[in-house]
Amino acid sequence: MNNFKKGILFAALFSSLVFIGCSNDDDDDDLMGNWVKKSAFDGPARSSATSFVIGDYAYVATGYTGDVYLKDLWAYNSTGDYWEQKADFTGVGRSSASSFALNEKGYIGLGYDGTNKLKDFYQYDPTSNSWTQKTDFAGTGRYAAVGFQAGGKAYFGTGYDGNYLKDFYQYSDVTNTWTLVNGFSGNKRRNATAFVIADKVYLGTGINNGVYQEDFWEFDPATDVWTRKRDIDKDTDDDYSYNDDYAIVRSNASSFSMNGLGYVVGGESIKTIWEYNPATDLWTERTPMEGASRTDAVGFAINNRGFYMLGRVGSTYFDDAWEFKPLEEQNSDDN
Incomplete structure (x- = not known):
């Protein structure tokens, strides 16, 4: 030639x-959506922390640094974009705990302390900046469970106690008791994620014996009814086209909801974010996380603003914090 x-x-x-x-x-x-870097977390970099939101503040507690199981508590002021340290969690340091907010109080329980799978349970009062131990969780000690509150009712469920789990319990702050809730026919799993839209809970992702879970569920606390929605796996063999490009299945992801839409972001070696519309039961991919991919991060929403932070990749732990703005185009020059 x-x-x-x-x-x-x-x-x-x-x-x-x-x-x-x-x-x-x-x-x-x-893809639409813009990631904006926020004030870095003031505590040690960590993964497997837990969080709850009360008013204009998000509270982030516990987690694992790679060496230490933590019990510190930090409050994020979303208006001023700064962090304040609060009273330490009074249980043992732990990772993969679960949490929710109920009637202006925060609650944390379950988790793993490096030796034990835990079932103790604590209430945080932001007014007095104090913790009170409450009745132990009624199920088995476990970690990597989901916690959520919707319609004034709060729950822990799924997780891992040596076996993969699918049970759910409701907590009453009036009687300080737990009640087993029946009716979830989804698969057992740990490291799932859940978000709340209009007093309904949406639960999906997670892993069971090395298999990512593809079923996705809506829970209505008013009726105690679970309804299976469209699966979140990619499937080009069926008669539908809506899921041909889905890449949503994962574990150890984070989630939040804002303006009537839900978001699932990150997970094991993943930095993509997907937006869920409950009116259509369809998902849309948005701009991937601009920072490093990560697992075991924290996600929450404050006043219809979505935040994503902390986590790890391998043995590298993060303390950065990000806000996701779904209606903006990505601008890499604003960070």
């Missing part, structure tokens, strides 16, 4: 590679 023909072939191959690279970049550019 003469040099002229070689030159043409090389130019064609180079152009193809550039085109493919630009096409991939364009795919990301077409």
Whole structure:
């Protein structure tokens, strides 16, 4: 082959590679949503922390640094974008605990302290900045369970106690008691995630014996009824096209909801974020997390603003914090 023909072939191959690279970049550019870096977390970098939101503040507690199981508590002021340390959690330090807010109090329980799977349970009063131990969780000691509150009712469920679990218990702050709630026919799992929209709970993702779970559920606390929604796996073999591009299944993800939509972000070696619309039962991919991919991070929403922070990749632990703005185009120059 003469040099002229070689030159043409090389130019064609180079152009193809550039085109493919630009096409991939364009795919990301077409996605909506902007990630804005916020004030870094003031405590030690960590993974597997837990959080609850009361008013204009998010409270982040416990977690694991790679060496130490933590029990500190930090409050994030979303208006001023700063952190304040609060009274330490009075249980043992732990990771993978569960939490919720109920009637202007925060609650944390369950988790793992490096030796034991835990079932103790505590209430935090932000007015007095104090903790009170409450009745132990009525199920088995466990970690990597979900916690949520909707319609004035609060729950812990799923997780891992040496076996994968699917049970749910409701907590009453009036009687300080737990009640087993029946009716969830989904798969057992740990490291699932849940978000709340209009007093209904949406639960999905997680893992069971190395298999990512694809079932997705809506729970109505007013009727105690679980309803299975469309699965979140990619499936090009069925008669539908809505899920041909889905890449939602994962574990150790975070979630939050704002303006009537739910968001699932991150997880094991994943930095994508997907938006759920309960009116259509459909998911839309948004701009991937701008920071490092991470697992065991924390997600929450304050006054319809979504935040995502902490976590780890391998043995590297993070203390950065991000806000996701779904209606803006990605702007890498604002961080």
